[in-house]
Amino acid sequence: MSRSRLYQWCAWFEEGRTNLDDEPKSSRPKTSTKEENTICVGELIKCDRRMEIREIALKLEIPKSTVHEIVHDIFGYRKVSARWVPKMLTDHKLQRVEISQRLLLRCQQDNEDENMTHIGVGPAGDFGAKNNLFDNLITGEVHLNTPETKRDSMTRKHPSSPVTKKFKVQKSAAKVMATVFWDAKGVVL
Numbered sequence: 001m002s003r004s005r006l007y008q009w010c011a012w013f014e015e016g017r018t019n020l021d022d023e024p025k026s027s028r029p030k031t032s033t034k035e036e037n038t039i040c041v042g043e044l045i046k047c048d049r050r051m052e053i054r055e056i057a058l059k060l061e062i063p064k065s066t067v068h069e070i071v072h073d074i075f076g077y078r079k080v081s082a083r084w085v086p087k088m089l090t091d092h093k094l095q096r097v098e099i100s101q102r103l104l105l106r107c108q109q110d111n112e113d114e115n116m117t118h119i120g121v122g123p124a125g126d127f128g129a130k131n132n133l134f135d136n137l138i139t140g141e142v143h144l145n146t147p148e149t150k151r152d153s154m155t156r157k158h159p160s161s162p163v164t165k166k167f168k169v170q171k172s173a174a175k176v177m178a179t180v181f182w183d184a185k186g187v188v189l
Contacts, residue, residue, distance in 0.1 A: 037062055041070045045077065049155040077156040082164040 008021065037060060044056050053071060057064040071077050155164060 041178050079154050080157045
């Protein structure tokens with residue numbers, strides 16, 4: 001025990017104090033973890049769970065340490081990556097398959113129907129020949145691959161919320177974009 005501490009205790013005993021524990025200090029009350037800041041941080045995280053603590057602190061103009069305390073201590077959020085699962089068709093690709101199958105079925109059913117033919121220029125150049133609508137249809141396909149990394153897909157998760165899943169995608173191309181147009185006879189461009 002230091003000499004200064006001994007003198008301090010002697011002075012306390014002379015004043016009539018018997019407890020040697022430190023008294024609670026009167027410090028400035030916490031203003032940044034007020035109820036309104038907590039509510040604002042909660043709303044921002046609910047809108048975008050990928051928002052970083054730095055971005056939240058800039059929007060609300062409060063210290064990053066306070067935002068960190070609100071996010072981790074008060075709400076109990078953790079930032080986690082999605083769990084990899086085997087590859088599966090996305091909803092968009094399933095929808096494209098269903099639409100293509102319906103269109104093919106419709107084409108087969110209406111192939112004999114007169115509503116699917118129209119008057120136009122025939123293959124020999126004679127005007128007035130009947131052509132199938134799909135002979136003049138031009139379609140296009142755009143392939144663009146920008147894979148999202150696992151770190152990019154990290155989101156904030158409450159301990160009681162279910163585990164997020166991410167389908168494992170293989171990099172088929174390194175950011176390539178190909179645009180192809182074709183009709184019934186083959187590739188146009």
